[in-house]
Amino acid sequence: MKYTITVLIRKPIEDCFRLLQDHESRKHWHLGLTSFEHLCGLPNEVGGQMKLNYTFGKRNLSVIETVTHIENNKTVHYNFDSAGMHNIQENQFKVVDDNSTLWTCNNEFIPTTFSKRLMLLLMPKAIKLQSEKYLYDFKNYIEIGKSVKNYT
Template structure:
């Protein structure tokens, strides 16, 4: 399954990139993020791997993030692997005419098990909804300094 979500952040691209390029900031916009653990490579750089642990109440999830392209302030791409699913994400940032930042996130989910294939088929909106929520949380964090961790 592939989809694209766009959002405009009412801050300059340099500020957006600085906030995005921070492991410490992730907890402020990725609601449910409990911990991060560096696995390999230079943190934040191409090829780096990091374990992300989430707790969504009734569901815990562990993802392995691998950075596949890092070209701030314009691009940041990564793959996220978890049991039964791979998410390939390409993020593009562009300055708008009024000095804001347009964030375009292209996502592709590739199930690796029958159960996840079924889930993707039956609940495609859940994946899009989660992406949109994280992007909206990031926008609020950058624009207003409000953390989703305190929500």
Template sequence: MKYTTEITVDLPRDEFIKKLDNPENMKHWQRGLVSYEQLSGTPGEEGARMNLKYKMGKRELEMVETIIKRNLPEEFHVTYDAKGVHNIQKNYFKEEDGKTRWISESEFQFSSLGMKLMAFLMPGAFKKQSMKYAVDFKNFAEKGISVLDDQ
């Protein structure tokens, strides 16, 4: 399953990248993030691996992020691996009149029957979740609004 999301953030690209590239900021725009832990490599660099833990309602989710390409400020590509799911995310950042257009291409590969079924029955849920993170990042980056304020 593949899809693309796009959002424009009212910040110059260098400021946008500073906020996006700081792992301490993730808790402000990644709703449900409980913790992150560097597993290997140099944080933020190609090949670096980080374990991410989320709590969504009563469900707990754990995944490993691997940076596969870091060519900032133009692009940043990562993979996310969780039980039954491999997600490849290619992020592109375009400077446009002092704003930043964030284009994110997502590809999900499912290995478990349950996840394949969920993707088949609710494909829009994945794109909706990706857009939610993008909107939450936009609110944090532009206005300093943290998802932690909702808890």
């Protein structure tokens, strides 16, 4: 499953790029993120890996994030791997004006188990909505300081 999400953020590109790479701040725009740990490589460098731990209700999920490409203030690409799912995410940032940035996020989800294949067939919209939520939560956090931590 492939899809693209685009969001206009009323902040300079340098601020957007810096916040996207700040794992400490992710708890403010990644609802459910409980912890993260550095696994290998250099953080925010190609090959660097982090383990992201989420809790959704009574369900726990661990995701391995691998940086696959980076150009400062332009693009950052990740692979996200969890039980039964491989997600390729390519993020592009473009200057709109001195105080506005256009973030385009291309996603491809590749199921690696039958149950995840079935989930993608039955609930493709739910996965896209979750991705959109993260982008808009990022926008709200960077623009007005609205944290998802206030809603958990």
